[in-house]
Amino acid sequence: MEPEKDNWINDVMGSLDGLNRTEPSPFLFARIRNRLSTTPSTAYVPGRLVWVVAASFAVLALLNWQILAGMAGQGVQEKNELNTVITEMHLYPASNQLYDLWSGQNY
Template identity: 30%
Template sequence: MREGKKYEFSEILSSIDGLSRATPAPYFYTRLRARMEKASLSAWERMAGYLTKPVVVVVFVGSVLALNSWTVLRQVNATLGTAQEQSTIQGIREELNIASNTNIYDLIKPE
């Protein structure tokens, strides 16, 4: 049985005697280089990939909502302030009997 193993071993070793070095197919490196250049992403593709990440989208949407809320609250406060100012001005006009739509031509009586 020991001789059988030696024979098997020598048979396996002799099977690799006829092998030669592997060579790539024609134009392999040209195709490889073209594929590698194609794989590099442009700046727009990289930016699109970055902007489609869920974290970036959530932060962007949250920022837009926060800015909209801030703008609406600012407008509401400005409107309330304007209404208070208008009521104060109206009170002064009534107190002093000042007409708000007086015109110099209305004050001159025709003869």
């Protein structure tokens, strides 16, 4: 390696030599044990609220399913309508046009 890189690596590695380990507060362990020993008051959710939330999720899922089912059927219908318009107006892709015969190497 280059000496500059070696010096830089040694400087970085040596920068932590003089640091001391941090010590926690002497009463920290006692406070943690006190919080663990006291039981928090439990809060109960009313059963009616649970059923309302479950019903709203069910309605949301049903609406999403209906929208997706409608969009799937609509895509097929639009494709059929587009094909009908193309055939009635005699519109064809550019690859089927006669002028393609005169382009490129066939010119």
